Amino acid sequence: MNKPHDPKADNQAKTLYGSDIIADALREQDFPYICLNPGASYRGLHDSLVNYLGNETPQIITCMHEEHAVGIAQGYAKVTDKALAVAVHSNVGLMHASMGIFNAWCDRIPMVVIGATGPIDAAKRRPWIEWIHTTTDQAEIVRGYTKWDDQPGSPEAAVETIRRGTQLANTRPMGPVYLTMDVSIQEQELTERPQFDPIEKFRTPENPEPPAGALEAAIDILAKAERPFIFCGRSSRCEKAWAERIELAEILNARTCAHMKLPAGFPTTHPAFIGETGWRLKGKVLEAIENADAVLMLDWLDAGNALKLAFPQGKPRPPVITVSNDFQIHRGWNMDYGGLPAVDVNIPTVPETAVTRLLEGLRPLRKKPAPAAKRVWKATAPAKSGPIGLMDLAHAFSLASEGRKITITGRPLGWPTNANVIEHPFDFLGHTGGGGLGAGPSIAVGAALGLREIGSDRLTVAILGDGDYTMGLTSIWNAATEKLPLLFLVANNHSYYNDEEHQIKVAHKRARPEENAPIGQRMQGPEPDLGALARGLGLEAPEPVTDLADLPAALEQALDRVAAGAAVVLDVRVKQEYIHAPMQEFD
Incomplete structure (x- = not known):
């Protein structure tokens, strides 16, 4: 997209602005793109992205609507498991973007949304337009469905804000963050370049290990089970984790299901797979759950209500193991967290880490069966003519x-x-x-x-x-x-x-x-x-x-x-x- 002929190198001896420092902070996060619909409240940052960075890392993707900018970032993160940068214009752009941000929140998708506002200092506002585009506590619009928000008071503080925001967005359970940049700090002239600790000091933390006691209890339950069932819920796009989920199902001779609203959790051609399901548990999926003598829920969407549907009050229920740290971002504004699951063992980490540790404990205890043949997929050609169903x-x-x-x-x-x-x-x-x-x-x-x-x-x-x-x-x-x-x-x-x-x-x-x-x-x-x-x-x-x-x-x-x-x-x-x-x- 329209790269200028003379980027950052030609600007080194010229005046440095706050938005240049903010642009550098975005570049050091290695965002390949920033999705945006142009707006005057971040005119300084836009200039810095184009004329200071040269429209590279990040490169601007011009969108026709702020909600689309957020949606593109959501789709990008669904593939890469990494946040992308988005910029939205003031309160009006944020209101346009808010539905997309809510989608990303419920989808547990990381993204760094850069917002902006007219000058908080009223003496610096242009008449009318910057008054209607200046909002006290602008982030309040999306605070109920973001992991964190901030409005730094200086370009130097903005660097820490972007570093912290990116780190939080990419830490599981992941989610969007909203960072507001006052026009005044973007357009502030700097006499010298601030110095910061290297970005390598601010890596995303690793996922926590399972508590020893909970892991031992889960291994004991699964080692004895003859008919275990695995709910394959939220997960990364990691191929190693995918292979380990398959190995766990095979070593346990388990049956599995995946959620039709979540990304792929288990191969549909594997003989352990019973079917996709939504919140309505029915048919052969429900039969397999009811017949289970142990249940393992890998960050299942609305685990509490799934258990209530499968095992109503008074009905015998096998031991249930849940693996999830989603509770760490449950908020009061929306009930996207679902029902509170009644479980026997609670492993508060991500499925990938837990499955690795479960396999380490189960491999000496259970013999992996010979590989089973894939299911033959049955699709039939449509009738010769007629309306399409x-x-x-x-x-x-x-x-x-x-x-x-x-x-x-x-x-x-x-x-x-x-x-x-x-x-x-x-x-x-x-x-x-x-x-x-x-x-x-x-x-x-x-x-x-x-x-x-x-x-x-x-x-x-x-x-x-x-x-x-x-x-x-x-x-x-x-x-x-x-x-x-x-x-x-x-x-x-x-x-x-x-x-x-x-x-x-x-x-x-x-x-x-x-x-x-x-x-x-x-x-x-x-x-x-x-x-x-x-x-x-x-x-x-x-x-x-x-x-x-x-x-x-x-x-x-x-x-x-x-x-x-x-x-x-x-x-x-x-x-x-x-x-x-x-x-x-x-x-």
């Missing part, structure tokens, strides 16, 4: 993506469970976190950016509902500006269908006509032309797919174009329905 789309996508290295950044509500082959931690990156509609497109852009940053040749695919796509639409422009290979596969039912289902349920309960459920829900009269919108933003978009007969070829062609480096939007017209069933059934 969500299950049809899931089967067709499974067939079209076979043999390709694909990262799925999200799936729409109503998508069937067990519908995607997941054999690597990058195969599926989970949900938006906070359920914020409109985040799917920008998260996909960020994920593609992260994959490029780590040198991956994977294809990025966002399977979106049309509501998510249209609400987050302008963020797809960044797929074009950054030349990212990316497929936006839109399951387009012309409706905010989740609420249609709610209206049907309300109508049944109140004995009112369910045929009125679509009123106020449909995107019709006229229907938005999703392909035309995409082409106007610089992406490729073939004609909409309306018939089953055309679906396989359209998916193959779209994936081929992405493999060739293109950003593509494929509009697939689907029935108004949700699939309340798995695509694959596992024993």
Whole structure:
């Protein structure tokens, strides 16, 4: 993006400003990018990024909306497990960004959000505009869903703020931080360059080791278990940790499940895997849990309510081991922490560290069985012609993506469970976190950016509902500006269908006509032309797919174009329905 011809080296003998010091503090964190929508409250920092640093490390990614800037940072961190920098303009930009920050908070995603404000010193404010853009305690807007916030009073203090904020954001349980930079400290002239301790002195701390007593108790329970069950919850994208989770399941002869709203936790083709689940435990997943003689919960989302659903009061329950340090950031503003789990052993660290130590204790006690054959994935070609259902789309996508290295950044509500082959931690990156509609497109852009940053040749695919796509639409422009290979596969039912289902349920309960459920829900009269919108933003978009007969070829062609480096939007017209069933059934 537009690198100036004469960066930092030409500025050494000239006046130094506070924002130059702040820019240096961002560079030393090795942020490759800073996502932003321009704003006057950080005009000084913007100048420093461009004319002092030369628009390199970090490089500016110009976004059309602050919420998209945050979403791109969220998608990037879903791949890299590292915070990216974001800048938002004053109170108005922060209010735009707040939904994205809430998503990142619920998703336990790190990011460093640089905010700004008009001068706190009223004597320095420009009339009107800097008065409405100056807020006392601006961070209060997002304090309930950030790990930390600060408003330093000098450029020197801003360096410590960025160092502390980045360290906190990247320490698990991870989350966003919000750092407010007063216009005055950005534009302050400095007579000499401040001196600081080297950045190497401020590394992110390592994850804590499990307490010896709790670890010993967990090993004792698992060593004796014959039918253990493992809830594979929040985890990093580390391949070593992925392999160790598989080894733990094999050594225990355990059954496992993964959460459909979390990034990939266990391979769906492994014989230990029973299925994906949300908060509704049912079918073979519930049967396996009920049949277990030990339960291990690896940072499971809403562990307390999962246990209540599986083992209601008065029902016999096996010993339960939980591994999580999520409690360290539970706050009072929102109840994203879920129910309080009743457990027998509590290991307060991250799953990766705990699994390593559990394996060290269990290997001498339990013999690892011979490797089992992978499950054969069953996807069937759709019928020759006719309207397209969500299950049809899931089967067709499974067939079209076979043999390709694909990262799925999200799936729409109503998508069937067990519908995607997941054999690597990058195969599926989970949900938006906070359920914020409109985040799917920008998260996909960020994920593609992260994959490029780590040198991956994977294809990025966002399977979106049309509501998510249209609400987050302008963020797809960044797929074009950054030349990212990316497929936006839109399951387009012309409706905010989740609420249609709610209206049907309300109508049944109140004995009112369910045929009125679509009123106020449909995107019709006229229907938005999703392909035309995409082409106007610089992406490729073939004609909409309306018939089953055309679906396989359209998916193959779209994936081929992405493999060739293109950003593509494929509009697939689907029935108004949700699939309340798995695509694959596992024993």
